Amino acid sequence: MPERDSRCFVQVRSQPSLGVETTTGATWVGVDQQVGHGSADALFELTAEQYVGELVWDSVEPGFVGECWSGKHDDLRLFDPRGGSWYPEQWVPARSRMFPPKVDGEIWHHVDALGEPLDSERATVSRALAGGTEDMAVDAGRVTSIRFMLNGDGAYPRPAGLIAGLGAGASRAQVAAVLGAPVGADSDVHVLEGDRVRLGYDAVGLTEVLLERPAAQPWPDGPMRLVLEMLGEPEGGCAWTRGVELLGEVRRRWAVSSGFPRRLLELHSGAEVQVQDAQVLSVRLRPSPASDVVLRATATPHVRRPHWPGTREETRRGFGAPLATTGRMELRRFGACDLLTEYSSAEADAAVTELTAVPVGVSVSHRIHRWRSGEFTMFLDALGRDEQHPLVLAVGRLDGVDLTFSAGRLARVEVGGTGSHAERFAAFVDGTPARPTRKELPFGVPTYVGEHDDLRDFEQGWIHVHARDGVHVTTIAVSLEPPEDIDVHLWLPHRDR
Secondary structure, eight states: OOOOOOOOEEEEEETTEEEEETTTTEEEEEEEEEETTEEEEEEEEEOHHHHHHHHHHOOSOHHHHHHHHTTTTGGGEEEOGGGSOSSOSSEEOOOOOSSOOSOOSTHHHHHTTTTSBTTSHHHHHHHHHHTTOOEEEEETTEEEEEEEEOSSTTBOSSHHHHBTTBOTTOOHHHHHHHHOSOSSTTOOEEEETTEEEEEEEOSSSEEEEEEEOOOOBOOOSSHHHHHHHHTTSBTTSHHHHHHHHHHOOEEEEEEEETTEEEEEEEETTSOEEEEETTEEEEEEEOOOTTOSSOOSSOOOTTOOOOOOOOBHHHHHHHHOSOSEEETTEEEEEETTEEEEEEESSSSTTOBEEEEEEEETTOOOOTTOOOOEESHHHHHHHHTTSBTTSHHHHHHHTSTTEEEEEETTEEEEEEESSSSOHHHHHHHHSTTOOSSOBGGGSTTOSOSEEOSSEEEEEETTEEEEEEOTTSSBOOEEEEESSOOSSOOOEEOOHHHHO
16 A cells, blocks of 8 residues: 655645645645646645745746746656646645635635634644644634744744735734724734734834634524524524525525535525535525526515615614625624625625625535536435434435435435335436436436446435336435446447447
């Protein structure tokens, strides 16, 4: 067995890819390389000056990158994607921020460590970047603040890379140009997303950076509280039930692809919910007709849309002043939940176009791909979960569904064998007829095929379609493991079209 690569590559910026290898402190830049029919970044070492210059001014010369691409700096190559993996063995990507960041630099990995358990991955990455120079305060097992010195013994290893554009000795005027005005006229505290950056100075200039997480705002009353309570909770649980009573039942349940377990759920009110690992990641509300996205469904007669703030002023009256604001977006934090409000413009009377609730530290994309929708996503998500899990119980309440458990966990879901064939087949993948043939199941070609069976490999399990007569679907089973007693072979285009 090959020896594990102990190096850890932490991406600080994604466009272009830039970061730190934490075991040595080496800084690097990603250079696109051809890999088969695709491409991925090879990582080349930068000098400290190149790294900081790229963070602040995008100043790595195209000539240097071109020379790396053509093989003239192979001595600086830290990772090659042509070695069997597109990413290093230990790879920490930069998180795409939900709230537009005002600064660049390593600071964001430290911000993400706030509020996390001391032994969490994010806190570990923060300590690795700081190389032991951090002063991390902990309360009840979670990180509450992190202090960095920028000069002297115990200084942060890359002081000019912590907050791009601000190194040791920076003046208050330089700080204000990067971080914006402090929260008070005589204060050295600045806002970064919903957190605080408390700065220390000496006679020369900036010497110290202290990250703190302020107390969260109290939870709002009314319907927004029910939305926030859904975050991080299991699909089908109590908080979920209260939320869908407010927002309407699930109308469509989209998969991103067969290889990614994120789901997009469209509710009858027009709200969108993203779930992964059977937990709610985000809730998106679009209360204004000024939104540039057309709702896919209007409210059904039994679903009354709750009233959401329609303007910036109504939002501030209902939810209080924002912790941070930039252009068309405002950020508020309630407990462990962030609420991002987007407006039609930066004007004071702008209309609300979107309200997005996410757990603190979580990012989602609203441009999530809609590949296929249907109950198959629900069945895949329930696999491997305890028989009392809310999602498993919800699957079990469907007519015509047969469940198989192993060691108390859901191992297999079958439809078509116990009644309600037409209803379950039509709901399995949207667009499927009530009495489908194998070719009418809108998944594309199977992974394996036989005279009576199709078998498809998904990230969370397997989908087995059986046709007793070889044409019309008899049963569909979703399982953790592939069935062992079927005669199938790998689908090949020249043979199985």
